[in-house]
Amino acid sequence: DIQMTQSPSSLSASVGDRVTITCRASQGIRNDLGWYQQKPGKAPKRLIYAASSLQSGVPSRFSGSGSGTEFTLTISSLQPEDFATYYCLQHNSYPWMFGQGTKVEIK
Amino acid sequence: QVLLVQSGAEVKKPGASVKVSCEASGYTFTAFYIHWVRQAPGQGLEWMGRINPNSGITNYAQKFQGRVTMTRDTSISTAYMELSSLNSDDTAIYYCARDYVSVDYWGQGTLVTVSS
Numbered sequence: 195d196i197q198m199t200q201s202p203s204s205l206s207a208s209v210g211d212r213v214t215i216t217c218r219a220s221q222g223i224r225n226d227l228g229w230y231q232q233k234p235g236k237a238p239k240r241l242i243y244a245a246s247s248l249q250s251g252v253p254s255r256f257s258g259s260g261s262g263t264e265f266t267l268t269i270s271s272l273q274p275e276d277f278a279t280y281y282c283l284q285h286n287s288y289p290w291m292f293g294q295g296t297k298v299e300i301k
Numbered sequence: 302q303v304l305l306v307q308s309g310a311e312v313k314k315p316g317a318s319v320k321v322s323c324e325a326s327g328y329t330f331t332a333f334y335i336h337w338v339r340q341a342p343g344q345g346l347e348w349m350g351r352i353n354p355n356s357g358i359t360n361y362a363q364k365f366q367g368r369v370t371m372t373r374d375t376s377i378s379t380a381y382m383e384l385s386s387l388n389s390d391d392t393a394i395y396y397c398a399r400d401y402v403s404v405d406y407w408g409q410g411t412l413v414t415v416s417s
Contacts, residue, residue: 243402285402285403
């Protein structure tokens, strides 16, 4: 099974900050990775697919990069509505695996 | 628009089974796999498995093999996830989600509570 290691598990940041979240795969997964945002009581929402493609309707301050085993989600300028938990998901092979999540909190 | 509408909350006793439905609309049901993901209270997301609505072929996470059954009824564009031998660790929100380059659309979630 491919394991996904996501870091950090939580972070505190201020509005306007640049935020970076990382996911590492235990083996190469090409660009078969998505990034999701989840707010309390809501279903996850996809932000990025194929590692770096922006989901339609998602603000351009969100971006994804990486290929193989190392991936990054960047929020260029954190907004109040961005405080949430973020997950990566590898869909290269079964079983699919989510990262452990990163909770982004207000500093 | 694409919609996945799940059945309502359930309360089950330990040892029982639960069956959650996921009705799809706004797209061709048989053209996209459906995945099931669960989230225990305060925990992360856990992939359970997927079904090909066209063929009925399934893939399950090893953890749930023998306890989970995913089925579909193409006549009503609905996928089902049944989990048996429930215990307190199965208390969670269960989501269905459509597969399009990972998963794009999600159901609203179904809370399953296992309690004696």
